[in-house]
């Protein structure tokens with residue numbers, strides 16, 4: 483019998499050694515990158531990055547990750563590039579530890595630290611290192627960027643008050659909210675662009691939404707003039723070719739062997755069209771949606787780790803159980819505006835048989851396959867942390883008051899019923915990019931699980947929580 487290759491070894495102990503070795507090698511790569519990161523761009527072969535639970539990898543359908551792409555160029559006036567806030571080692575977003583490193587390396591002068599939207603407040607004092615540390619406190623602690631939006635002219639509500647720890651709001655005609663940069667990878671699976679879907683025009687191709695998005699990113703974040711269309715197209719094509727996932731887990735080992743299909747390699751081949759696998763069957767009402775025949779309906783949105791159900795390694799079994807929990811563990815889904823929160827929502831009343839995949843339905847990507855902003859309660863006043871502003875909105879017709887840290891989709895549509903609604907994001911490469919949710923309010927994946935357990939009264943057992951965590955880390 484020929485000896486097993488190291489990659490098919492079963493024993494967890496061996497795994498640990500191999501994994502540590504690979505992690506060390508790739509950690510060396512990412513250290514090299516983070517040392518150079520403020521000045522330079524990643525080189526083509528630097529696509530593997532270690533994170534706290536393993537190693538992530540990005541593949542590009544264009545072959546190498548082309549560092550000459552305008553994504554890495556200064557397109558505006560403040561020294562920023564797209565790479566300033568969308569970094570391969572952090573799952574193509576930014577994270578507090580890396581931002582703190584950048585702050586220390588540059589005394590808080592790296593282009594990410596700009597007052598136009600990086601600081602808690604635009605009028606921040608940036609004169610000393612200490613004042614800059616204070617000015618960028620939210621960016622450094624949560625990895626969030628300030629987004630200022632005018633209340634839409636036709637809005638069904640007024641903003642009547644703000645409890646603002648930074649005294650930042652000059653007028654109640656606009657609001658400043660703080661949001662995590664969404665990853666610029668796995669975009670081929672999107673059904674809506676931005677947390678509130680504001681760059682998504684119904685019926686328009688996502689690629690065209692992304693071109694508008696890129697233009698706006700240059701004029702706002704980078705404070706530049708709109709680049710010519712070929713530049714915008716080059717950036718969007720670059721982004722659309724990127725796919726990122728966890729490739730190796732410190733305890734589960736390589737995620738694409740022994741029958742498992744984790745890792746980024748298979749992602750470009752994963753079939754997708756808007757509306758695929760939508761359990762609510764909203765297809766007819768979704769413009770540009772794929773036909774039912776393209777996917778069919780399967781609550782098992784994730785089919786990566788089934789082969790590990792009876793794996794010899796207990797760690798791999800846990801990942802497989804976690805996937806099964808995500809796909810099939812039922813719990814009651816009550817009062818989610820946009821889903822079953824009242825008049826106008828597609829579902830009337832509570833759903834007793836919901837699963838995680840009711841909303842995270844895109845096969846093996848995990849975002850919502852239809853543009854359907856939902857309010858699961860992240861921006862609720864009850865969850866407000868003292869460092870976040872709290873807005874009071876008043877319904878112009880009824881006088882009703884509502885308190886929120888982020889009005890979400892309502893700032894796009896002006897609709898009262900859209901307050902606090904956000905899209906269900908892609909769930910790959912999660913381990914690279916804590917914290918989670920639009921406001922970075924969940925510091926860890928365990929905190930995400932706790933949120934759901936409380937919000938929906940799921941009563942996960944400790945074992946179920948651990949399994950679900952093992953699965954989310956392996957994505």
Ligand code: HEC
Nearest residue numbers: 563564566567627661662663664675676677696699700703
């Ligand atoms: C200062 C930081 C910053 C810079 C610079 C930046 N972005 Fe972003 N990006 C963000 C934030 C924050 C969001 C999420 C905002 C929201 O949803 O309200 C975002 C969202 C996105 C999204 C949406 C992804 C999705 O899932 O909907 C894309 C695409 C994107 N950015 C591309 C770019 C491109 C291209 C550039 C360069 C032209 C760029 N960004 C520059 C912070 C930044």
Ligand code: HEC
Nearest residue numbers: 818837838841856858860904905906907918919920930934
């Ligand atoms: C009712 C719809 C719904 C259900 C059910 C649901 N989610 Fe979500 N999920 C969302 C939405 C919407 C967001 C974005 C919320 C926000 O940031 O405001 C989200 C965000 C997340 C995130 C954060 C991703 C990121 O990039 O920050 C994770 C992780 C997640 N969900 C996991 C789960 C798990 C695990 C379950 C099952 C226990 C689950 N979700 C059930 C709608 C849902």
